[in-house]
Amino acid sequence: MTQPLLELHNLNKSYGTFEAVKDIDLSVDAGEFLAIMGPSGCGKTTTLRMMAGLEDPTRGDIRLEGQQINDLPVWQRETPLVWQNLALFPYMTVRENVEFGLRMKKVPAPERQRRCAEWLERLGIAGFADRNVAKLSGGQRQRVALARSLVLQPKVLLLDEPLSALDAHMSIRMQGELKRLQRELGITFVYVTHSHSEAFSLADRVVIMNAGRIEQLGTPQDIFLRPRSRFVAQFVGGISLFSGVLKSTKEGKIGIDSADGLLQIADPASAQSGTRCDLAVRADRINVTTQPGWGTNEVPCTLMSEEFAGAVVNLHLETAAGTGIVAQLQQRDLERLSARAGQQVYASWHPEDGVLLGAPALKAVA
Amino acid sequence: MNSHLKHALPAWVWFTGLMLVFVILYAPILSALVFSFSADRFPSLDITRFSTKWYAQVFADARALEALKNSLTIALSTALVATTLGFAAAYADFRFRFFGQRMVLALALLPPTVPIVVLSLAMLAFFSRIGLSGTVGSIILAHVVVATPFAMAICRLRLEQMPQEYETAAQNLGATPGQALRLIVLPHAAPAIGAAALITFAVSLDEYAIAWFVGGLEQTVPVTVLNTLQGQVDPTIHVIGTLAFAATLSLVFAAQLLMLRSTKSHKNKEVSP
Numbered sequence: 359m360t361q362p363l364l365e366l367h368n369l370n371k372s373y374g375t376f377e378a379v380k381d382i383d384l385s386v387d388a389g390e391f392l393a394i395m396g397p398s399g400c401g402k403t404t405t406l407r408m409m410a411g412l413e414d415p416t417r418g419d420i421r422l423e424g425q426q427i428n429d430l431p432v433w434q435r436e437t438p439l440v441w442q443n444l445a446l447f448p449y450m451t452v453r454e455n456v457e458f459g460l461r462m463k464k465v466p467a468p469e470r471q472r473r474c475a476e477w478l479e480r481l482g483i484a485g486f487a488d489r490n491v492a493k494l495s496g497g498q499r500q501r502v503a504l505a506r507s508l509v510l511q512p513k514v515l516l517l518d519e520p521l522s523a524l525d526a527h528m529s530i531r532m533q534g535e536l537k538r539l540q541r542e543l544g545i546t547f548v549y550v551t552h553s554h555s556e557a558f559s560l561a562d563r564v565v566i567m568n569a570g571r572i573e574q575l576g577t578p579q580d581i582f583l584r585p586r587s588r589f590v591a592q593f594v595g596g597i598s599l600f601s602g603v604l605k606s607t608k609e610g611k612i613g614i615d616s617a618d619g620l621l622q623i624a625d626p627a628s629a630q631s632g633t634r635c636d637l638a639v640r641a642d643r644i645n646v647t648t649q650p651g652w653g654t655n656e657v658p659c660t661l662m663s664e665e666f667a668g669a670v671v672n673l674h675l676e677t678a679a680g681t682g683i684v685a686q687l688q689q690r691d692l693e694r695l696s697a698r699a700g701q702q703v704y705a706s707w708h709p710e711d712g713v714l715l716g717a718p719a720l721k722a723v724a
Numbered sequence: 725m726n727s728h729l730k731h732a733l734p735a736w737v738w739f740t741g742l743m744l745v746f747v748i749l750y751a752p753i754l755s756a757l758v759f760s761f762s763a764d765r766f767p768s769l770d771i772t773r774f775s776t777k778w779y780a781q782v783f784a785d786a787r788a789l790e791a792l793k794n795s796l797t798i799a800l801s802t803a804l805v806a807t808t809l810g811f812a813a814a815y816a817d818f819r820f821r822f823f824g825q826r827m828v829l830a831l832a833l834l835p836p837t838v839p840i841v842v843l844s845l846a847m848l849a850f851f852s853r854i855g856l857s858g859t860v861g862s863i864i865l866a867h868v869v870v871a872t873p874f875a876m877a878i879c880r881l882r883l884e885q886m887p888q889e890y891e892t893a894a895q896n897l898g899a900t901p902g903q904a905l906r907l908i909v910l911p912h913a914a915p916a917i918g919a920a921a922l923i924t925f926a927v928s929l930d931e932y933a934i935a936w937f938v939g940g941l942e943q944t945v946p947v948t949v950l951n952t953l954q955g956q957v958d959p960t961i962h963v964i965g966t967l968a969f970a971a972t973l974s975l976v977f978a979a980q981l982l983m984l985r986s987t988k989s990h991k992n993k994e995v996s997p
Contacts, residue, residue, distance in 0.1 A: 412892055432895040439896050445889035449911050458907075462898035506897065 363388040369418035378404045380570040389544045393561035401570040402550045411435045438507035439516040446491040453487040459510045477505040514546040596641040598683040617679035624710035636715040641686035643711035653706025760962035778963045791948040802867040802928035807921045810875025818883040833873045844937035858940025867928040875920035882916030915986030919979040926975040
């Protein structure tokens with residue numbers, strides 16, 4: 359078993375009585391792209407700042423290659439950070455920005471210039487080397503920020519919502535470049551974001567944080583297909599949730615007894631009958647019809663609204679019991695459906711598409 | 725930018741009002757300038773001849789030159805010390821969070837609000853007790869007390885425009901706190917430091933009451949002016965007044981220019997995509 363590159367052990371951070379980060383245990387492997395995601399105030403940035411040494415943990419350990427680095431001052435750590443606002447040094451040219459860290463580390467001038475030139479070239483900003491950073495576009499500034507950190511050849515690069523300042527188009531382009539760069543370099547990236555699309559498309563593993571704790575840690579597929587809690591399901595979005603009590607019928611069917619009737623599931627896992635459970639069904643697995651009789655789990659609903667999202671449309675439905683259901687349809691299926699808001703429709707799905715939240719068996723999967 | 729907004733009163737009212745304010749402010753100074761070039765012994769409007777003899781007289785007056793030397797020494801020392809202290813205080817307030825911070829800030833900004841006569845008397849009492857009164861050093865110390873808050877206020881304004889991340893980013897890239905201060909914070913604050921030096925220099929150069937109280941026989945230019953006036957109306961007063969006004973005006977103007985240029989460059993930076 360190889361040693362993880364970066365480990366957090368029982369990490370805590372309190373500000374007065376407010377606990378920003380609670381008992382975080384996390385290990386990041388060398389060469390891994392890890393995304394930390396969560397709503398604002400969940401402690402993701404605080405966790406990142408503790409890795410960089412910008413905040414002192416109240417309790418717990420941070421280890422880099424097995425060495426405890428808690429007490430190492432910021433300037434002695436080798437954990438460069440790409441800042442949300444980039445924090446490029448104004449009054450300095452692109453070259454001076456990129457060479458800054460090498461100067462601080464007293465790298466001799468010839469090597470400094472060689473490494474700087476190499477990274478400017480690599481990130482396609484060599485043509486702007488002598489330009490003031492204030493006179494660059496958003497994408498160019500982003501590249502300078504990356505070059506400034508990567509020129510130090512760190513083992514781990516910390517990124518704090520680095521793409522949030524870019525427009526949508528540029529952000530997607532930079533995502534592609536980041537991923538390619540990370541693969542080529544084999545450097546560990548720890549990437550904090552509030553955006554699912556960034557986290558899911560970039561990361562090897564995703565950490566979902568809520569109220570200072572880790573809610574779920576897994577591959578993007580794991581989290582998307584098997585959210586572990588209501589919070590994760592709601593945060594990831596596009597998931598309908600039903601609560602009820604786990605029950606097996608005389609005919610051998612297993613499901614949860616909810617306000618919307620018995621909703622069958624395929625895999626009962628090891629949860630016991632009688633436990634309260636939440637059932638999650640992804641929007642793309644829900645079928646919407648105007649006539650009943652299409653599926654095992656079928657709930658009559660009212661069509662509340664449509665939400666246009668390009669090739670697909672999200673339909674917001676509500677059952678008689680008041681449960682909200684979201685179903686995702688292709689444009690052409692919506693045309694075939696020809697239903698209007700306020701109309702009665704039927705939402706159905708296969709038992710195998712229902713995921714029990716918080717069931718013990720699911721932990722083995724993650 | 726808001727030129728399309730209509731004011732409550734017509735433009736000529738504003739314009740006349742503004743002109744009136746300027747006339748009241750600057751007419752006496754202008755008159756000093758005019759009379760300083762008049763050959764007449766007493767200021768009156770039927771000026772008979774243009775002359776620079778009063779200027780010649782001032783520059784030949786040993787007492788005036790001594791006062792000028794004192795004033796410049798004091799102003800320069802005050803500018804150096806007050807700007808250093810003011811920047812240090814502003815930086816501490818910007819960079820650190822500590823217990824009683826607001827209190828410290830309020831106390832640091834207080835001296836200019838104390839009535840000048842009260843401050844002067846207190847200074848005199850204090851300096852004579854420790855045996856410093858009547859020296860150039862005591863005037864410098866007293867002027868530092870009055871000028872530092874100005875320097876601090878100017879530096880704070882500039883530091884507040886700097887994102888905290890710049891300094892931490894430098895440290896994150898391996899700069900020690902000292903290097904980050906020198907390489908990142910100081911270049912950013914340089915225009916404000918320059919402006920603070922000019923303003924504190926001007927504050928000291930113009931200050932009369934404290935210098936009169938604690939200076940004893942060591943006279944600065946404003947004190948000399950007043951002492952001269954107490955005896956008789958001397959036309960050289962107009963010369964000194966004009967020169968003092970010109971000096972102060974250039975100092976304040978230069979300081980304004982520095983601050984304006986730095987905020988402009990700051991704004992340009994924010995606008996760029």
